[in-house]
Amino acid sequence: MSVVAVHEKVEVDGDAATAPVWQVRVGTSLSRAAAIAALAIVVALALLPAIASRNLIQDLIFVFTMLTLAQLWNVLAGWGGLVSVGQQAFVGLGAYALFAGVIMLQIDPVFAIVLASLFAATVAAVLGPLLFRLEGPYFAIGSWVAAEALRLVCAQFKTLGGGTGMSISPSDLTQMMGLKWAQLAFALRPAAARDVLIYWIALLLATAVTLGITTFVRSRMGLALAASRDNPAAARSVGVRTDRIRYLLWIVVAFATGMVGAVVYLQKARISPDAAFSVTDWTAYVIFIVVIGGVRTIEGPMIGVLTLWGLINYLAQYGSLYLIVLGTIAILVMLFMPKGVWGEIAWRWGIRLFPTQRVLSRNSH
Amino acid sequence: MIGLDSVIEGVLLGGVYALFALGLSLIFGIMRLVNLAHGDLILLAAYLALSVTTTLNIPLAVATLLIVAVMFVAGYALQRLVLERVLGDDILPPLLVTFGLSIVIQNGLLLAYGADSRRLQAGAFESSSVTLADGLNVGLAPLAALLTAIAAVALLQLIFYRTALGRAFRATADNPQIAQLMGINERSVYAIAVGMSVAVSVIAAITFGIRANFDPSIGPARLLYAFEAVIIGGLGSLWGTLAGGIVLGLAQTIGARVNPEWQILTGHLAFLVVLMVRPRGLFPSRRP
Numbered sequence: 172m173s174v175v176a177v178h179e180k181v182e183v184d185g186d187a188a189t190a191p192v193w194q195v196r197v198g199t200s201l202s203r204a205a206a207i208a209a210l211a212i213v214v215a216l217a218l219l220p221a222i223a224s225r226n227l228i229q230d231l232i233f234v235f236t237m238l239t240l241a242q243l244w245n246v247l248a249g250w251g252g253l254v255s256v257g258q259q260a261f262v263g264l265g266a267y268a269l270f271a272g273v274i275m276l277q278i279d280p281v282f283a284i285v286l287a288s289l290f291a292a293t294v295a296a297v298l299g300p301l302l303f304r305l306e307g308p309y310f311a312i313g314s315w316v317a318a319e320a321l322r323l324v325c326a327q328f329k330t331l332g333g334g335t336g337m338s339i340s341p342s343d344l345t346q347m348m349g350l351k352w353a354q355l356a357f358a359l360r361p362a363a364a365r366d367v368l369i370y371w372i373a374l375l376l377a378t379a380v381t382l383g384i385t386t387f388v389r390s391r392m393g394l395a396l397a398a399s400r401d402n403p404a405a406a407r408s409v410g411v412r413t414d415r416i417r418y419l420l421w422i423v424v425a426f427a428t429g430m431v432g433a434v435v436y437l438q439k440a441r442i443s444p445d446a447a448f449s450v451t452d453w454t455a456y457v458i459f460i461v462v463i464g465g466v467r468t469i470e471g472p473m474i475g476v477l478t479l480w481g482l483i484n485y486l487a488q489y490g491s492l493y494l495i496v497l498g499t500i501a502i503l504v505m506l507f508m509p510k511g512v513w514g515e516i517a518w519r520w521g522i523r524l525f526p527t528q529r530v531l532s533r534n535s536h
Numbered sequence: 537m538i539g540l541d542s543v544i545e546g547v548l549l550g551g552v553y554a555l556f557a558l559g560l561s562l563i564f565g566i567m568r569l570v571n572l573a574h575g576d577l578i579l580l581a582a583y584l585a586l587s588v589t590t591t592l593n594i595p596l597a598v599a600t601l602l603i604v605a606v607m608f609v610a611g612y613a614l615q616r617l618v619l620e621r622v623l624g625d626d627i628l629p630p631l632l633v634t635f636g637l638s639i640v641i642q643n644g645l646l647l648a649y650g651a652d653s654r655r656l657q658a659g660a661f662e663s664s665s666v667t668l669a670d671g672l673n674v675g676l677a678p679l680a681a682l683l684t685a686i687a688a689v690a691l692l693q694l695i696f697y698r699t700a701l702g703r704a705f706r707a708t709a710d711n712p713q714i715a716q717l718m719g720i721n722e723r724s725v726y727a728i729a730v731g732m733s734v735a736v737s738v739i740a741a742i743t744f745g746i747r748a749n750f751d752p753s754i755g756p757a758r759l760l761y762a763f764e765a766v767i768i769g770g771l772g773s774l775w776g777t778l779a780g781g782i783v784l785g786l787a788q789t790i791g792a793r794v795n796p797e798w799q800i801l802t803g804h805l806a807f808l809v810v811l812m813v814r815p816r817g818l819f820p821s822r823r824p
Binding site: 248249252254256301304305307308309311312313315316317319320323324326327334450451455458462466491492494495497498499501502505506509 | 564568569570572618621622627628629630631632633635636637638639640642643644646647756757759760763764767797800801804805807808811812815
């Protein structure tokens with residue numbers, strides 16, 4: 172992860188030679204250390220399948236895919252102000268497009284993932300202009316309506332299982348790119364080798380999305396996006412094309428969300444409209460992760476997803492009681508710690524591992 | 537064929553949707569708050585009615601009054617204790633808090649009542665019908681739902697434009713700071729608004745619970761229908777909301793007549809079409 176410290180230099184006095192030079196900094200020495208540590212963790216995680224059990228691999232696929240969804244929702248709702256409660260639409264579309272590609276077109280699942288993402292992005296591009304007519308909180312419910320409509324449309328496709336859903340047969344997945352190699356390398360049966368491949372894809376996706384979002388929010392585009400959220404009129408007055416930047420963000424986030432949906436359902440190998448378009452699984456959990464960890468921080472979703480994983484291991488057996496606990500925690504955090512766990516740490520002690528704030532500091536001669 | 541009977545059925549169904557929508561419309565109009573737990577609060581009221589009528593053996597009409605009072609207080613407390621703390625320029629916190637509340641209520645109902653479908657018992661009333669013309673019978677319960685919706689809109693209009701409370705509502709909606717300077721207690725106005733929104737939802741819950749089965753999972757769908765009715769009708773107009781509910785009811789009934797699986801989908805599509813051709817709804821208020 173490269174950290175560019177100097178974005179622009181601002182000279183306060185006219186005399187360039189003697190005047191103190193002010194710098195806008197994003198990176199710190201702590202963040203550079205964190206970047207190196209993050210790189211080491213990603214490398215270690217990539218090597219993990221050599222020793223890990225299949226259960227752990229499946230758990231980590233869940234962690235990586237939920238982290239990716241949380242980072243995506245965080246940039247959309249937190250930085251972009253587009254509070255969507257309908258992101259399950261793109262998870263579901265990605266999942267259904269993957270099944271259509273693998274079962275009906277008989278293409279390699281890895282290519283089908285890319286195809287599924289493009290499909291989700293295309294639908295987002297069509298829906299965007301409609302939903303963007305709804306302001307703020309109404310956009311939230313509007314996106315939910317769109318997701319429900321898409322769920323009902325998917326339930327109409329009898330070849331993809333209709334309302335009850337269907338499974339991919341293992342024979343459709345034996346041609347998956349790299350599967351033979353993974354089987355030989357780790358001496359695994361096809362199903363376990365497939366999990367390893369999906370694990371790597373999920374890790375790559377989580378890393379790429381986190382890195383991409385960090386770079387984006389630090390960039391001029393990221394600043395323009397935050398300005399569009401905080402004060403659209405003022406942002407437009409300094410030349411930010413607020414509508415275009417939000418529309419592009421919406422499409423790119425849908426693309427990546429569709430990709431997550433495809434990866435998740437490639438691993439599950441069984442789909443139904445209710446599961447693939449579930450507001451609880453793909454939006455409530457995601458919002459919980461972001462709220463607990465801290466909205467508008469890169470570190471927050473990481474803490475949030477680990478919290479959710481821990482809670483699931485201890486509480487999931489209690490069914491609806493578990494969701495009551497999650498909902499209550501989310502409400503209490505919003506009321507008493509609105510910055511979330513990481514936001515609170517960063518604010519109290521000034522610790523930022525992946526900083527996104529611009530700090531104006533005086534440069535020593 | 538799509539005959540007169542499906543049109544009537546659609547209009548009557550629209551009455552229920554309008555009742556769902558009124559509470560949502562009310563608090564959005566006054567405090568710009570979108571309550572994502574609205575549908576689940578409707579379900580909560582329906583289950584309260586079920587408990588009160590079956591375990592305490594209180595007639596439904598008396599139970600309704602009781603629950604309206606209880607839920608008004610609950611709504612008032614919800615605003616004062618929870619929502620008040622998160623209302624502000626940032627739209628994210630109130631949305632997330634009400635979303636969390638939605639999940640808590642939905643799963644709380646599941647825990648308390650199980651996933652089985654239930655229905656409110658209203659004696660002979662629910663199955664009787666009146667004959668409008670030869671061979672054209674209309675169920676008394678759906679008819680009562682529509683008439684209740686019309687009465688509720690009329691009553692809310694009266695409160696809004698003919699009472700001191702309504703004046704306080706409108707003033708606070710227009711400009712909370714100046715309303716406060718004029719001696720209006722903004723916090724109390726907001727709490728009364730949320731209380732009224734929840735109280736109206738009780739009426740919606742009872743009329744709905746008599747004519748259809750309900751289970752804890754259907755709250756979010758009630759929220760979406762309510763929202764669609766508000767947007768189709770046009771923001772800021774209560775009569776518009778009634779019309780929006782009727783348009784949604786008609787769309788769903790006609791869709792169901794073509795193919796029973798399409799009922800809900802046709803409603804969503806009607807909403808999207810209205811958003812496309814008339815983004816401000818059919819009857820937007822004149823005020824910006």
